[in-house]
Amino acid sequence: MTEEKFDxxxxxxxxxxxxxxxxxxxxxxxxVLIERGPYPGSKNLSGGVxxxxxxxxxxxxxxxxxxVERCITNQVVSFMTAGASFNIxxxxxxFNQPPYNxxxxxxxxxxxxxxxxxxEAGAMLVPGIKVERVLKDSSGRVIGxxxxxxxxxxxxxxxxxxATSFLAQEAGLRGRIPTRHVATGxxxxxxxxxxxxxxxxxxxxxxxxxxxxxxxxxRGVAGGGFLYTNRESLSVGLVMRLDDLVRTRSRSGxxxxxxxxxxxxxxxIRGGKLLEYGAHLVPEGGVDMMPQLFTGxxxxxxxxxxxxxxxxxxxxxxxxxxxxxxxxxxxxVEAKARGDFSAQSLSxxxxxxxxxxxxKDMRTYRRAPHFMENERLYxxxxxxxxxxxxxIYDQDAQGKEHxxxxxxxxxxxxxxxxxxLARDAVEGVRAL
Amino acid sequence: MKRMTVPEKLxxxxxxxxxxxxxxxxxxxxxxxxxxxxxxxxxxxxxVYSEQNGRIQADxxxxxxxxxxxxxxxxxxxxxxxxxxxxxxxxxxx
Numbered sequence: 001m002t003e004e005k006f007d008x009x010x011x012x013x014x015x016x017x018x019x020x021x022x023x024x025x026x027x028x029x030x031x032v033l034i035e036r037g038p039y040p041g042s043k044n045l046s047g048g049v050x051x052x053x054x055x056x057x058x059x060x061x062x063x064x065x066x067x068v069e070r071c072i073t074n075q076v077v078s079f080m081t082a083g084a085s086f087n088i089x090x091x092x093x094x095f096n097q098p099p100y101n102x103x104x105x106x107x108x109x110x111x112x113x114x115x116x117x118x119x120e121a122g123a124m125l126v127p128g129i130k131v132e133r134v135l136k137d138s139s140g141r142v143i144g145x146x147x148x149x150x151x152x153x154x155x156x157x158x159x160x161x162x163a164t165s166f167l168a169q170e171a172g173l174r175g176r177i178p179t180r181h182v183a184t185g186x187x188x189x190x191x192x193x194x195x196x197x198x199x200x201x202x203x204x205x206x207x208x209x210x211x212x213x214x215x216x217x218x219r220g221v222a223g224g225g226f227l228y229t230n231r232e233s234l235s236v237g238l239v240m241r242l243d244d245l246v247r248t249r250s251r252s253g254x255x256x257x258x259x260x261x262x263x264x265x266x267x268x269i270r271g272g273k274l275l276e277y278g279a280h281l282v283p284e285g286g287v288d289m290m291p292q293l294f295t296g297x298x299x300x301x302x303x304x305x306x307x308x309x310x311x312x313x314x315x316x317x318x319x320x321x322x323x324x325x326x327x328x329x330x331x332x333v334e335a336k337a338r339g340d341f342s343a344q345s346l347s348x349x350x351x352x353x354x355x356x357x358x359x360k361d362m363r364t365y366r367r368a369p370h371f372m373e374n375e376r377l378y379x380x381x382x383x384x385x386x387x388x389x390x391x392i393y394d395q396d397a398q399g400k401e402h403x404x405x406x407x408x409x410x411x412x413x414x415x416x417x418x419x420x421l422a423r424d425a426v427e428g429v430r431a432l
Numbered sequence: 433m434k435r436m437t438v439p440e441k442l443x444x445x446x447x448x449x450x451x452x453x454x455x456x457x458x459x460x461x462x463x464x465x466x467x468x469x470x471x472x473x474x475x476x477x478x479x480v481y482s483e484q485n486g487r488i489q490a491d492x493x494x495x496x497x498x499x500x501x502x503x504x505x506x507x508x509x510x511x512x513x514x515x516x517x518x519x520x521x522x523x524x525x526x
Contacts, residue, residue: 107526128518164499277441279477
């Protein structure tokens with residue numbers, strides 16, 4: 001391996017890494033894809049809803065062969081308190097038609113398949129090897145990596161090494177990650193027979209449901225919960241902003257247990273069997289946390305590039321990862337044609353990303369991280385909604401009031417002024 | 433579902449243990465001298481860190497490799513790298 005020089009080395013066979021290796025191999029480049037796990041996907045974890053439209057560009061009608069779980073037709077947002085929950089429940093059959101909006105996936109299966117597609121296209125997959133460091137020439141240009149005690153050389157290294165990206169850090173593209181820019185995702189996969197899942201979530205065939213849960217799910221820690229249906233299991237978990245976990249001295253494992261035992265979740269998972277318990281960092285800082293995306297001989301993609309969007313309704317990452325992978329791969333193909341892998345030449349990656357949906361969406365939701373910092377979102381509003389709904393349904397034989405005074409009283413009880421409400425509503429609409 | 437403790441949950445997972453090669457080292461003296469809140473003791477979803485006989489221990493075998501502790505640690509006390517290739521947590525679901 002040491003004698004040969006590749007066109008590109010991709011570090012990390014997650015969605016971003018395999019997608020970029022696949023794209024470059026499709027265009028005839030010599031690509032090596034290095035994965036530290038024993039097989040692609042073995043280190044990877046997502047919620048995981050894949051908004052897969054962008055994958056069409058790499059693998060037309062991918063759903064016909066990809067190990068996808070269920071097609072998401074039911075989208076639910078739930079505002080949760082200790083004993084109550086207020087749901088916005090949206091079901092649309094149009095989501096169940098090609099080219100399908102979203103699927104649940106389990107990464108150990110999905111990533112393995114995607115890496116195989118890259119291999120079929122001609123990329124060389126090397127699993128079970130950890131990249132220790134990047135190699136640079138005397139001018140500071142990245143020229144390869146050191147992995148498993150060997151030096152591997154290439155014109156370009158693509159860092160697809162995930163949210164903790166040590167490669168981007170080592171190449172000087174980013175500094176230490178601040179706690180406010182990441183969230184800790186904790187997830188359990190719980191096995192249940194498919195008929196039980198379909199009955200509990202009102203699903204037909206391979207339809208699926210995706211719940212996002214705000215409020216008491218995280219016991220007031222900034223963040224939220226999720227509950228997704230797979231074919232024969234449920235993916236249940238929490239995403240909690242790390243600065244808030246530290247500030248409140250919270251134990252993520254305990255919050256998780258309380259969440260599973262809550263009346264909103266317990267009936268869904270009853271009788272289930274724990275198949276796996278996992279955790280992963282989630283980039284949540286938005287545009288502000290993105291590192292420099294290129295330097296001479298190197299590009300950064302996916303989670304490593306800080307590409308993640310949490311709008312409260314949807315949590316996205318894998319689609320942005322694929323979008324960035326395509327932009328990076330095309331940049332490398334063009335750089336090879338020019339025979340120029342300098343930072344100047346590779347800066348085309350930034351432009352491609354800006355023109356694609358990736359940076360458009362990152363900029364559209366640039367206020368979302370700030371909006372999501374608003375405590376009222378996790379603590380006050382779920383309580384407020386629960387109070388108003390309880391007043392509406394509770395027939396206490398004391399004489400009912402009209403809706404308006406009921407709302408005004410609830411606002412007062414929850415310490416929310418009309419000004420707060422108006423301000424948050426305006427900010428919410430602008431952020432999302 | 434019955435309540436489960438974190439160690440019980442980790443027991444369901446698959447790991448390839450790299451015996452004798454810890455991927456986490458805690459420089460205790462730095463924690464003592466510099467760390468205001470010892471966040472590692474509570475933020476880790478796998479409860480890797482604990483205080484035993486007044487010392488911070490890392491039970492690295494159960495690590496989920498999320499990196500939470502590394503970002504949360506405000507000092508240079510934590511030397512945290514990924515396990516050697518092929519070792520550590522092996523997700524079968526993911």
